[in-house]
Amino acid sequence: MSAPLVAVDGRRVTRKYSERADVVIVGSGPAGAVVGRALTSKGLRVVIVEEGHEARPSDFVASGMRAMASLYRDMGTSIAFGTASMPYLQGRAVGGTSVVNGAICWRFPREVFAEWTKADAALADAISYESIAEAEERIERRLNVHPTEERVSRAKNLLLGRGAEALGVAHRPIRRNVDGCVGEGRCLQGCPHGHKLSMDRTFLPDAVAEGLRVLSGMRVDQILYARGRANGVSGVSSGGARFEIHARHAVVLAASAIQTPVLLLQSGLKHGPVGDGLAAHPGVAITGRFAEPVRNWRGATQGHEVTGHRHEGIKLEALGFDLSILASRIPGVGAEFARRLSELDHYAAWGAAMRASARGTVRKGIWGGRPIVRYSLTPDDVRRARRAVRVLGDTMLAAGALEVYPGVSGFDTVVRDRAQMAHLEAEGPLVASDYAMSMTHLFGTARMGSDPARSVVRPDFRHHRMDRLYVADSSVFPTNLGVNPQIAIMALADLCAERVGIG
Numbered sequence: 001m002s003a004p005l006v007a008v009d010g011r012r013v014t015r016k017y018s019e020r021a022d023v024v025i026v027g028s029g030p031a032g033a034v035v036g037r038a039l040t041s042k043g044l045r046v047v048i049v050e051e052g053h054e055a056r057p058s059d060f061v062a063s064g065m066r067a068m069a070s071l072y073r074d075m076g077t078s079i080a081f082g083t084a085s086m087p088y089l090q091g092r093a094v095g096g097t098s099v100v101n102g103a104i105c106w107r108f109p110r111e112v113f114a115e116w117t118k119a120d121a122a123l124a125d126a127i128s129y130e131s132i133a134e135a136e137e138r139i140e141r142r143l144n145v146h147p148t149e150e151r152v153s154r155a156k157n158l159l160l161g162r163g164a165e166a167l168g169v170a171h172r173p174i175r176r177n178v179d180g181c182v183g184e185g186r187c188l189q190g191c192p193h194g195h196k197l198s199m200d201r202t203f204l205p206d207a208v209a210e211g212l213r214v215l216s217g218m219r220v221d222q223i224l225y226a227r228g229r230a231n232g233v234s235g236v237s238s239g240g241a242r243f244e245i246h247a248r249h250a251v252v253l254a255a256s257a258i259q260t261p262v263l264l265l266q267s268g269l270k271h272g273p274v275g276d277g278l279a280a281h282p283g284v285a286i287t288g289r290f291a292e293p294v295r296n297w298r299g300a301t302q303g304h305e306v307t308g309h310r311h312e313g314i315k316l317e318a319l320g321f322d323l324s325i326l327a328s329r330i331p332g333v334g335a336e337f338a339r340r341l342s343e344l345d346h347y348a349a350w351g352a353a354m355r356a357s358a359r360g361t362v363r364k365g366i367w368g369g370r371p372i373v374r375y376s377l378t379p380d381d382v383r384r385a386r387r388a389v390r391v392l393g394d395t396m397l398a399a400g401a402l403e404v405y406p407g408v409s410g411f412d413t414v415v416r417d418r419a420q421m422a423h424l425e426a427e428g429p430l431v432a433s434d435y436a437m438s439m440t441h442l443f444g445t446a447r448m449g450s451d452p453a454r455s456v457v458r459p460d461f462r463h464h465r466m467d468r469l470y471v472a473d474s475s476v477f478p479t480n481l482g483v484n485p486q487i488a489i490m491a492l493a494d495l496c497a498e499r500v501g502i503g
């Protein structure tokens with residue numbers, strides 16, 4: 001029988017608790033799980049401390065609202081404030097956001113690595129693109145990454161391909177980390193069959209089998225250190241007790257690009273641009289009605305993508321969530337709305353992720369409350385959002401949609417031809433708040449670099465000022481990627497694990 005995934009459930013920790021380890025890692029998402037696996041396999045005693053709880057496939061529900069309540073941070077209501085405040089989504093569970101993500105896998109784009117090393121040559125000395133690619137190779141093998149098969153794509157994904165094909169724009173089935181996917185379309189609520197190979201089904205159990213200890217329901221609020229060396233973490237359990245985990249060799253932060261800078265700031269480690277430089281891929285989405293049934297809830301959650309606009313910082317993806325979200329995107333009131341609603345099975349929803357140029361900030365919350373996140377799109381980003389809605393509309397109409405709903409305030413609610421979409425791009429609003437957006441990919445708040453004034457960690461992932469403290473998550477990325485980041489995050493975390501000093 002395999003070992004239980006969780007060694008200590010914080011809900012049962014009601015008295016002061018402490019434990020000793022060689023290395024303590026904060027966070028069990030893609031970054032933390034990969035570091036945990038790599039260090040455990042070296043024979044180290046490794047503890048991962050995770051705020052969320054273990055979630056099993058049998059616990060997962062189809063309802064988006066209920067999934068948000070149990071598996072997402074702040075029940076999915078985290079907001080970045082700015083000229084157009086927008087939600088940002090993060091998972092909170094054993095396995096981190098991988099439990100609720102879309103399973104889309106992309107390799108680290110070479111051109112982005114070239115940008116990084118051009119801006120700071122020391123990065124090229126410390127990390128080679130080939131070493132990233134090798135790590136990705138290993139990770140993708142474990143995660144069974146492969147293109148979505150046609151049998152599980154279904155109409156919503158195939159129509160996106162049809163639209164792109166008609167326009168002569170490059171597109172392809174999405175590569176995903178799944179095994180035996182039956183196209184249930186519930187990745188973002190947690191796969192009820194366990195077919196998505198999230199961290200709780202791969203790297204974490206692999207490492208637990210070799211001795212990793214996962215402590216769930218335990219929220220870290222302080223990094224412990226003395227004489228310039230990190231030596232542990234402390235926090236509070238879900239059961240309300242204080243805990244301390246002492247680490248002989250290293251503390252590794254893998255709590256995400258929002259929570260990692262908060263932990264640094266809360267612990268008095270204010271050096272460098274910590275919490276500055278938040279980069280993201282804000283997304284816009286549109287809905288459309290087709291003559292034939294689409295059944296947007298059927299088929300791989302996100303099984304097809306259009307890559308032909310990547311040079312513009314735009315990538316289109318089929319979307320899937322529960323029906324209430326789809327219904328909320330349908331315009332009209334009264335009888336008109338009821339008529340449209342009765343045809344819900346004829347609607348598709350597609351989204352576009354943008355490589356935005358905006359940079360935001362993350363600050364610790366007041367009295368340990370929610371972090372304060374600020375992020376405002378630049379004028380170029382708003383233009384890109386307008387362009388993204390236009391290409392989404394064009395693609396949907398080219399795929400045969402009878403009408404599309406751009407969802408842009410101050411513009412036509414219903415669009416039936418491509419001339420109208422062209423009009424949106426030419427004359428549509430350039431006010432950020434007119435576009436409904438959200439963010440799921442976050443980077444850059446404890447960035448890596450050689451200059452301690454302009455970066456938080458060194459090119460070897462070690463904090464510039466605090467020895468034995470490492471950051472392994474996408475906080476260290478100097479920029480966003482323009483593609484879905486989980487594989488790149490895992491690859492860099494793997495390189496981080498190689499550099500964690502023992503001794």
Ligand SMILES: Cc1cc2nc3c(=O)[nH]c(=O)nc-3n(C[C@H](O)[C@H](O)[C@H](O)COP(=O)(O)OP(=O)(O)OC[C@H]3O[C@@H](n4cnc5c(N)ncnc54)[C@H](O)[C@@H]3O)c2cc1C
Nearest residue numbers: 027029030031051096097101102103104220259484485486
């Ligand atoms: C809805 C959604 C869909 C997505 N789809 C995709 C996709 O298809 N493909 C893709 O590549 N990317 C996708 N992403 C993004 C991707 O999942 C994330 O970039 C990735 O999971 C980040 O990994 P991480 O380890 O840095 O952080 P996370 O996965 O967020 O893990 C961090 C963990 O740390 C824990 N933690 C935080 N603070 C503390 C603390 N103080 N104490 C203890 N524990 C703490 C959190 O609870 C969390 O479990 C998606 C994101 C979302 C929200």
Ligand code: SF4
Nearest residue numbers: 181184185186187191
């Ligand atoms: S599409 Fe459905 S079956 Fe496939 S991995 Fe996602 S939730 Fe599981």
